Amino acid sequence: xxxxxxxxxxxxxxxxxxxxxxxxxxxxxxxxxxxxxxxxxxxxxxxxxxxxxxxxxxxxxxxxxxxxxxxxxxxxxxxxxxxxxxxxxxxxxxxxxxxxxxxxxxxxxxxxxxxxxxxxxxxxxxxxxx
Amino acid sequence: xxxxxxxxxxxxxxxxxxxxxxxxxxxxxxxxxxxxxxxxxxxxxxxxxxxxxxxxxxxxxxxxxxxxxxxxxxxxxxxxxxxxxxxxxxxxxxxxxxxxxxxxxxxxxxxxxxxxxxxxxxxxxxxxxxxxxxxxxxxxxxxxxxxxxxxxxxxxxxxxxxxxxxxxxxxxxxxxxxxxxxxxxxxxxxxxxxxxxxxxxxxxxxxxxxxxxxxx
Numbered sequence: 001x002x003x004x005x006x007x008x009x010x011x012x013x014x015x016x017x018x019x020x021x022x023x024x025x026x027x028x029x030x031x032x033x034x035x036x037x038x039x040x041x042x043x044x045x046x047x048x049x050x051x052x053x054x055x056x057x058x059x060x061x062x063x064x065x066x067x068x069x070x071x072x073x074x075x076x077x078x079x080x081x082x083x084x085x086x087x088x089x090x091x092x093x094x095x096x097x098x099x100x101x102x103x104x105x106x107x108x109x110x111x112x113x114x115x116x117x118x119x120x121x122x123x124x125x126x127x128x129x130x
Numbered sequence: 131x132x133x134x135x136x137x138x139x140x141x142x143x144x145x146x147x148x149x150x151x152x153x154x155x156x157x158x159x160x161x162x163x164x165x166x167x168x169x170x171x172x173x174x175x176x177x178x179x180x181x182x183x184x185x186x187x188x189x190x191x192x193x194x195x196x197x198x199x200x201x202x203x204x205x206x207x208x209x210x211x212x213x214x215x216x217x218x219x220x221x222x223x224x225x226x227x228x229x230x231x232x233x234x235x236x237x238x239x240x241x242x243x244x245x246x247x248x249x250x251x252x253x254x255x256x257x258x259x260x261x262x263x264x265x266x267x268x269x270x271x272x273x274x275x276x277x278x279x280x281x282x283x284x285x286x287x288x289x290x291x292x293x294x295x296x297x298x299x300x301x302x303x304x305x306x307x308x309x310x311x312x313x314x315x316x317x318x319x320x321x322x323x324x325x326x327x328x329x330x331x332x333x334x335x336x337x338x339x340x341x342x343x344x345x346x
Contacts, residue, residue: 064164073199094163094166
């Protein structure tokens with residue numbers, strides 16, 4: 001679904017300037033991680049997989065409550081949309097809630113990546129702080 | 131009859147109940163399904179004990195996130211609910227005390243039955259305060275909509291905090307405070323619990339109305 005998705009890591013394009021002019025906020029660290037997990041998981045993004053994806057890739061313990069609270073916040077901002085799947089027996093007859101990143105969400109990820117790129121540009125972090 | 135193994139391979143019932151109470155109703159269904167899915171796989175791979183401990187950790191972290199999230203998302207609602215709730219409890223308690231004493235004085239109870247006067251001017255008023263607290267808990271929970279238990283818990287904690295502030299003032303003044311403290315601590319704790327029970331009733335009713343899983 002997001003195979004053509006590319007994260008812009010530098011430069012100040014028109015899109016970025018317009019977003020900044022309208023005062024759009026950047027993503028928080030965990031919001032950023034959750035959106036990246038949704039993009040990675042594509043059609044398979046729901047509570048369990050998002051939690052496991054972040055835990056596996058970052059090595060930090062993540063609670064399902066933190067994932068849902070962040071997804072709700074992102075949904076309120078219009079960065080994510082959700083829909084219910086079919087109930088299954090292995091889940092006690094409860095349905096999965098799948099999540100998808102919207103175009104606005106992808107723009108927010110791009111914007112945050114650009115900001116991070118600018119902040120780390122020219123820094124030799126490993127040499128400076130190891 | 132359910133075997134011990136079957137019980138252990140189910141998520142802890144208290145944890146499920148707490149999740150039903152403290153998570154927004156529209157998230158509960160999918161969140162419980164997610165936790166059950168991971169719990170079942172952990173029972174198979176790491177054993178029931180590990181899975182149950184993991185479930186409890188997830189539950190406590192989830193409640194913490196839901197509470198902090200509620201405070202961050204609607205700080206004004208929290209403030210209004212706590213201040214309004216405390217004021218309502220204080221106002222209704224004072225009003226009921228005034229009404230009861232006016233009634234007792236009007237009927238000359240003190241002159242005819244002093245023991246009965248002492249009884250009616252103390253115990254029923256405290257009992258009345260418990261009922262007022264439960265009712266205020268209900269009203270606050272109804273007004274809080276999706277954050278019933280978070281708001282009602284904040285109100286309960288604020289009630290206890292107010293009591294401890296008053297207790298510090300009484301103790302600082304000196305004199306015989308120990309008996310007063312024990313009696314008032316008992317009643318104030320009961321009032322806080324009554325407030326939480328009021329919120330709990332509203333949450334359970336709402337859960338049932340949604341035809342979803344019920345916390346009861």
